[in-house]
Amino acid sequence: MADRAVSESGRARPRAAMAPWLERLVLSEYLVFYLTAVYFLIVWPIVPQIASLSSLYNMATDLLPLLVVAIGQTFVLIVAGIDLSVTSIIALASVVGASVMTADGGYLAGSPFAVPAGIVTFLAVGGLVGWFNGWCCTRLGMPPIIVTLVGLMFLSGVAIWYTTGHTETSSIAGLPRSFVVIGQGRAHGVPHALWVALAVGIAAHLLLRHTVFGRWLFAIGINRKAAEVSGVPVDKAILWAFVISGVCAAISSILYTGRLETGTPVMGERILLDIIAAVVIGGTSLSGGKGKIVWTLGGVLFLVVIDTSLKLLGMSLFVVFAVKGAVILFAAIIDAMRQRIVQRG
Amino acid sequence: MTGGRRVALMALKNAPAIAFAVVLVVFALLSDRFLTVANFTNIVTQASHVAIMAIGMTFVLLTAGIDLSVGAVMYVCVAVLALLFGDLPVLVAFPLVALLGLALGAVNGFFVVQLRGLHPFIITLATLFILRGIALWMTDTRMVFVAEPIMSLGRTSYLGVPWAIWMFAGVFLSAWIVLRQTPFGRQIYAVGQDPAAAAKAGIDVPRVLFAVYCICGLCAALGGLVSIAQVAAASSTFGFQKEFPVIAAAVLGGTSLFGGRGGVVGTIFGAILIQTVENGLVMTNANPYLYPLVTSAIIFFAVLVDSQRSRILDAMNRRKIRVE
Numbered sequence A: 001m002a003d004r005a006v007s008e009s010g011r012a013r014p015r016a017a018m019a020p021w022l023e024r025l026v027l028s029e030y031l032v033f034y035l036t037a038v039y040f041l042i043v044w045p046i047v048p049q050i051a052s053l054s055s056l057y058n059m060a061t062d063l064l065p066l067l068v069v070a071i072g073q074t075f076v077l078i079v080a081g082i083d084l085s086v087t088s089i090i091a092l093a094s095v096v097g098a099s100v101m102t103a104d105g106g107y108l109a110g111s112p113f114a115v116p117a118g119i120v121t122f123l124a125v126g127g128l129v130g131w132f133n134g135w136c137c138t139r140l141g142m143p144p145i146i147v148t149l150v151g152l153m154f155l156s157g158v159a160i161w162y163t164t165g166h167t168e169t170s171s172i173a174g175l176p177r178s179f180v181v182i183g184q185g186r187a188h189g190v191p192h193a194l195w196v197a198l199a200v201g202i203a204a205h206l207l208l209r210h211t212v213f214g215r216w217l218f219a220i221g222i223n224r225k226a227a228e229v230s231g232v233p234v235d236k237a238i239l240w241a242f243v244i245s246g247v248c249a250a251i252s253s254i255l256y257t258g259r260l261e262t263g264t265p266v267m268g269e270r271i272l273l274d275i276i277a278a279v280v281i282g283g284t285s286l287s288g289g290k291g292k293i294v295w296t297l298g299g300v301l302f303l304v305v306i307d308t309s310l311k312l313l314g315m316s317l318f319v320v321f322a323v324k325g326a327v328i329l330f331a332a333i334i335d336a337m338r339q340r341i342v343q344r345g
Numbered sequence B: 001m002t003g004g005r006r007v008a009l010m011a012l013k014n015a016p017a018i019a020f021a022v023v024l025v026v027f028a029l030l031s032d033r034f035l036t037v038a039n040f041t042n043i044v045t046q047a048s049h050v051a052i053m054a055i056g057m058t059f060v061l062l063t064a065g066i067d068l069s070v071g072a073v074m075y076v077c078v079a080v081l082a083l084l085f086g087d088l089p090v091l092v093a094f095p096l097v098a099l100l101g102l103a104l105g106a107v108n109g110f111f112v113v114q115l116r117g118l119h120p121f122i123i124t125l126a127t128l129f130i131l132r133g134i135a136l137w138m139t140d141t142r143m144v145f146v147a148e149p150i151m152s153l154g155r156t157s158y159l160g161v162p163w164a165i166w167m168f169a170g171v172f173l174s175a176w177i178v179l180r181q182t183p184f185g186r187q188i189y190a191v192g193q194d195p196a197a198a199a200k201a202g203i204d205v206p207r208v209l210f211a212v213y214c215i216c217g218l219c220a221a222l223g224g225l226v227s228i229a230q231v232a233a234a235s236s237t238f239g240f241q242k243e244f245p246v247i248a249a250a251v252l253g254g255t256s257l258f259g260g261r262g263g264v265v266g267t268i269f270g271a272i273l274i275q276t277v278e279n280g281l282v283m284t285n286a287n288p289y290l291y292p293l294v295t296s297a298i299i300f301f302a303v304l305v306d307s308q309r310s311r312i313l314d315a316m317n318r319r320k321i322r323v324e
Helices: A002-012 A020-027 A031-046 A053-078 A086-101 A114-138 A144-164 A177-184 A192-210 A212-222 A224-229 A234-260 A272-282 A293-312 A317-344 B003-013 B015-030 B037-062 B070-083 B090-114 B120-139 B148-155 B163-181 B183-193 B195-200 B205-231 B243-252 B264-283 B288-323
Strands: none
Touching: A020 A031, A020 A317, A031 A293, A053 A086, A053 A192, A053 A212, A053 A234, A053 A272, A053 A293, A086 A114, A086 A144, A086 A234, A086 A272, A114 A144, A114 A177, A114 A234, A144 B243, A144 B288, A177 A192, A177 A234, A192 A212, A192 A234, A192 A293, A212 A224, A212 A234, A224 A234, A272 A293, A272 A317, A272 B120, A293 A317, A317 B090, A317 B120, B003 B288, B015 B264, B015 B288, B037 B070, B037 B163, B037 B183, B037 B205, B037 B243, B037 B264, B070 B090, B070 B120, B070 B205, B070 B243, B090 B120, B090 B148, B090 B205, B148 B205, B163 B183, B163 B205, B163 B264, B183 B195, B183 B205, B195 B205, B243 B264, B243 B288, B264 B288
16 A cells, blocks of 8 residues: 555656655644744844834734634634635624624613623624534535635625614724723733633633544544544534634624724625635645644734735735735645655655 | 425426526516516626636536636736737737636646645635735726727627627537537546546546636636626726625536536526526615625525435435335
């Protein structure tokens, strides 16, 4: 078997073997962290202000909400699904949650329960949408990409329509101070959002690596039929993966909404492909069965560092687009190289 | 099989056609201007660019692939047409733009073939960003305009049929012939159903995969040409997220995302159905905020019915095996 693999790949690609250090680097699961560090060190002399405190702080505030939603996406990708509806969940949760709390005509304006109820509303919207996505993909047997693509279109329509019912302007402002502070406040220089993201990250890591549920997810992603035969409650596990993705999107929406101090239906509209790109650059496979929260952190970090550096370099929109595309393609090529090396044994 | 079950199966088999009929009846009852020839010409004209692109997408979906870059290809082609080929006669400029689309599709195809084992989703996501970046750089994120001969093309008709519909019909017929009447078409279905088995049967799988992405790029360019002739100007959001309605049209028409099942006849129905719904909503003076809700709900139900059909067919096959 091994011999055949060698001869086959040898015939297909008659090329010299890679240097061992390069091979080890390519195979390293933390490659994206090394790349981020190398990139940072290259850019540092060109734009010294990238290492300034305010720039690092900005990068952190850009990174945290993106990280939270990307963590949710990781769960769905591990079971070989995909959740394209996350940005619409962010938008819908933002406007529905804001409509509960807002001082101008909110359902609970002025009540001491406004903020807790608002937060529960965010989470409920995310959880319900995630549950519906999961239900369609399991009980109804629909393909996740189409279910969540329709969710993306439908929910963004609902978010806009909901907003028109609550305000004359395009967004819902007047949010209570104690809510806004979650997204933009900081204590001793540490943003509150960091604690939120840290809690989500640690919980997600523990769930994936140290619980039976986590094992189920990987088993389903590697071979769904085999998992089913071995007694894994496949449908239930996939359903929960989508619920987690929805709730993570809602938490990310809380952070974004706090930062903007308004609930707006176009929130997150343009970050959908960034979210999926970040998770995949980290090394999580689109075909399921492979993924880690730390990898997702690496992918998000990489994208944010590149974004920030290009902005500081004064690059225009087109360069940002093209570089992002090149980075994704690069990650794809690295992944393909890895598979070849592994196959060659 | 009981009679009731057979009727249910018939209904499931022709779900897109039934959905289409229901939509027609509902809007015809709601608006007396809806069911007219002029309005239908209008619908098909407006649907033509999405339909042309969705035909290309169908080829890719049949091999169990996906192409997210169609909107970006469309934008690059139109930007090149407006900025570089502005002075060329239409008969020279259009084939050049079509060739450019083919070449951009070939780039996708090259990477899909070279990076086998990696989902085309991620490759075409990358080319989406790169091509959109290139187009934004070319246009400097400003509005671009096409020359008068192209604009007037948008208003021309032959034999009373608008130019866009001729283009649409031409692309559809060629695609239908390729898929249904040629060995290459059968190879596409074979690769989509089981690439390993197709390779064993002697099909050059990489060549087929490369070709379908070229076709998809070509169709994206043609869709861009049809669209720009109608609107005459392209802003920096031209073709942005166009991949979503294009994929939706193909899937609505019954093409499976898992490859090997579907065809271009369903796809054009899908594209026209989406446009018919939007047109009907305008005709009945519906709240504009409801448009995306109604359109996406219809796509949802079409896919729901499609997936239930596959399940019922699977269940029936299983029972047969047990009886034997």
